[in-house]
Amino acid sequence: MLVDAHCHLDFSDFDADREAVFARAKREGVQHFVVPGTMRSRWKNVLALGQRDEVSIGLGLHPYFIQAHQEEDVDALEKMLDNNTEAIAIGECGIDARLSNTWEQQWQFFNAQLRLAKAHKLPVIIHCVQVNDQVAKRLRQLKLPAGGMIHAFSGSPEQAQAFIDLGFVLGLGGAATYPRAKRLQRAIQSLPDDAFVLETDSPDMPLCGQQGERNEPANVATVCRHVAALREQSDDAIVNASTKAATRLFTLPLDS
Structure with a gap:
């Protein structure tokens, strides 16, 4: 059983054929989907997907949509968590160094969400682009009790180990399929089986050879095969290791 640990199935990209997307994924062995939130106005769509047995959700404020966020959105997120929503994580949240003009705002929203994750003992789903060392330093300071996931990890083996030491797992997706991603490939080869x-990050983060196309959860099976080849392990070994790690981190309702 495969788990797509990060896919934005609430996005309008899937409005025309969402059920077909689920069906294609299930034919590839993908049986569970973690859908993180990105902005307050879309939480209702995420929560609606969370009513499906095969979907678990996070709620968060993504740095890419910083212009849409208001200070009161953090209070709204806290209220939803206090009222026992179905969220199994906080996120997607984080820092993107490519958006340098919103650097200070990004850190404000990120820090606020990290504090909520600590208070509610929830894992956090982190968007971390070109700031692995800075984010690891902040996480080291906070000592989050439930750890989390570094989404779309693309750093070095040393940076990977720093996050693992902090109780985080690393999200492996489309980037792993690109031959030129040598540093990431070395990191993937170095990871413990439980890390x-x-x-997929659907509809984004397309696989090699699919640039410009919509990504979808069925492709996590292809990611699995690439990771297995890099680690010189069987596909089944990667399926078992990744699903076990996702189930442990997010307390997914899956059979052991």
């Missing part, structure tokens, strides 16, 4: 989950 990674598989993801």
